[in-house]
Amino acid sequence: MKIYGREHMARRTILIIDDVEFNRRAAEGVLRDEYDLIQAGSAKEALAILESTVPDLILLDIVMPEMDGYEAIGVIKSKNAWKGIPVIFLTGNSDTVSEVRGLDLGAADFITKPFVAAVMKRRIKTQLELYDYEHHLEELVDEKVKEIEKMQDLLSVGFAELVECRDGVTGGHIKNTSIYFTAFINELRKVPKYKNDLTEDFVRSAIRSAPLHDIGKIAISDDVLRKASPLDNDEFDYMKSHTVIGGQTFRKIRNQVMDNYFISTAEEMALYHHERWNGKGYPYGLSGEEIPLSARIMSIVDVYDALTSKRPYKEPYSHEKSMAIIVEGRGQFFDPDLVDEFIKISPIISECLKQKEKLRQDYMGETRVYE
Incomplete structure (x- = not known):
């Protein structure tokens, strides 16, 4: 050489x-x-x-x-x-x-x-110029994609904060669940069983969609949404409608914006995050793997945050007690394999719980996809 x-x-x-x-x-x-x-x-x-x-x-x-x-x-x-x-x-x-x-x-x-010297030089110069032009176009496309993703991030957090401003009872819940969701799904990427499903595009869209899972609550009246005591049966049935409202909202957007993975994932998560593994959830009573993976993951972290957060009718449960309750719901409320993986990363989730106030302040909805 x-x-x-x-x-x-x-x-x-x-x-x-x-x-x-x-x-x-x-x-x-x-x-x-x-x-x-x-x-x-x-x-x-x-x-x-x-x-x-x-x-x-x-x-x-x-x-x-x-x-x-x-x-x-x-x-x-x-x-x-x-x-x-x-x-x-x-x-x-x-x-x-x-x-x-x-x-x-x-x-x-x-x-x-x-x-022929002149021909060789001209052909080489032409190909290098074409390469530079194509590379520049790729950079422009990458920049535009980043701009769009940043806009999606800001919209996600903005709408999430709008819901939280109306909800005086569960303030911080949307960002808390997003923090736990991000930590959980990034660890799941390392598990062979989920390697094919948790592609980089899927994870990016799911993390970006996580703050929007309760977006349907924006249509729930204040006397139910902000009630400081447990809901009665009629009120609870009314509250359940936030899943359908959220799903319909994203479906309308999806019908106007074709092939948008982010909107499709947001729709799934908003609509199905209260479905249960045993088929006794809502709104449609789906069971097992009929429930989209993103919603099955969200259902676990959603309940974890509810258990570890203070409510007018209860004090926050400890991390250990909350994990024990989630284990009790294994195969009933939750995907049993996902529960097993969630328990394995208990120290990571515990640290997120300890740091959640700081993490909420820092959280901007960015798609933190780790290797």
Whole structure:
């Protein structure tokens, strides 16, 4: 391997892969004044170089022993870290079949040997300019996505705070459950059983939706919502309607905004977080895995916060007593496997409980997805 011009760190780097030294030196003679060059005499050597050095462009010979250019580009394009690198094939053939095969495999262009200096420079410059343009577009898209997600975060917290302003009894509940939910779902991501379901997109949407699970309470009248004593049967039946109201709210939005994972997850959580594993919950009496996973997770942390929080009719229960009550509901109220996982992270949840006042102040609805 030879590296040229590395003192010019602002220059672009090109990896030349060709088993014939004469061809590599010919390319070097054309390009070394404008680019930093790395030479590899085989595809195997080039792949080893790519493990530590990612060039801006690759010149790849097609006919090589052991691994030819077609095989090499297949490996390069299969790796996330390398697949965006423009690859220009070097070839002594100009037949259409070879070019089509190379383009199908992801080649950006072809340069025919022997090299014509002006043509080589122009083709390389064109591909680097295209790469820069595409990269800039990707950055713009990423920035726009972040702006949208930030807006969703602020809306989630804003609506949650609006509900809490009306609810003088369970103040802090929405943010508390969001804190416990975030801690729980991030730990569940590490459990093999949930690996396929808890994708990064799912977790991000679920965490962002968590503050909105009780949004339907905004339609409940103050004399019921702010009642300082236990609800009677009629009042409780009326309070139950907050799940349907919340679900309908998000369904209306979803019907106008297609393919919005965040809204779909918010709808599920608002509508089903009071369903029970044994089918005796509300509003629809779903049971077992009929209940969406996000709602099954929320139901546990929702009850945990209710147990550990002060109410006009009760003092807060300890973490230990609250965990014991949740275990009693295993397989009845709650998904038994989720309860087992919740108990395993008892120290984490206990620490969240101890720090909840501070965490509530810091909480801005950001999607804290941890590895």
